[in-house]
Amino acid sequence: MIIYLVRHGETIFNARRILQFPDTPLSERGVEQAMRVARRLAAAGIVRILSSDHLRAQATAQAIRKAIGESSPEPSPDTLSGGQGSQADPSAPSQSLRLEIDPILRERDFGSYRGVAYDDLDEDIFAPDHIPxxxxxxxxFEARIxxxxxxxxADALAIEAEGGDGDGESGPSPALAVVSHGLVCDLLVRNHLRLAPGIDPAGIQWRNTCVTEIERDIEDRWQVTRLACTAHLEGMDLAPLSSLGHV
Incomplete structure (x- = not known):
């Protein structure tokens, strides 16, 4: 069982280092990033996607969902025919793939600072005692995450119970994708997960659409086996990333 933790694609506000609104869309480069991470995960065995309700995360999750549908050999008959309760989209995945939107996965709310450039901030909004x-x-924020x-x-365990562990011959084991945000990914890794041997968090960069893989170790504890990987972005022209550029 693998949990794929994915940061959303780039927005113009990411590139310009501006605190974002919930409805900030992906930039042109962000759309390309979303397509790339989607192709990367298309054959990963993902049967459920959880996403933040912020638009940039939903768009990234939808790209992953579409790629999984295109990699499926036989879309469901109802989907192809546009049967009752469905839309005629030949690229849509089968009904066994669930995309669920949950506000609990949204980025930290910076209130009235949304729309403000980092360079224009007069105080440290990341200070432990600061409330925007x-x-x-x-x-x-920590309690919510x-x-x-x-x-x-809970979703990962439910998927395991429904789909078993897989045999490695008929394809990968059922997996879960979680699409969220930079601060959310960082907090999950630092507060709730162990790091597998050889994983070094020093200097970690939560670039847009980076993929973190989470599995259980021999003691049944969840651990990071791949951290903030951006191999799928190789060759892309990426915006500079600052220590504050992950919101």
């Missing part, structure tokens, strides 16, 4: 006006404190992780674990 109309936004979310560090404590509230702790609940989000419980949701992710």
């Amino acid at each position: 006006p109309g936004g979310e404190s560090v404590a509230a 702790a609940q989000a992780w419980e949701r992710v674990i």
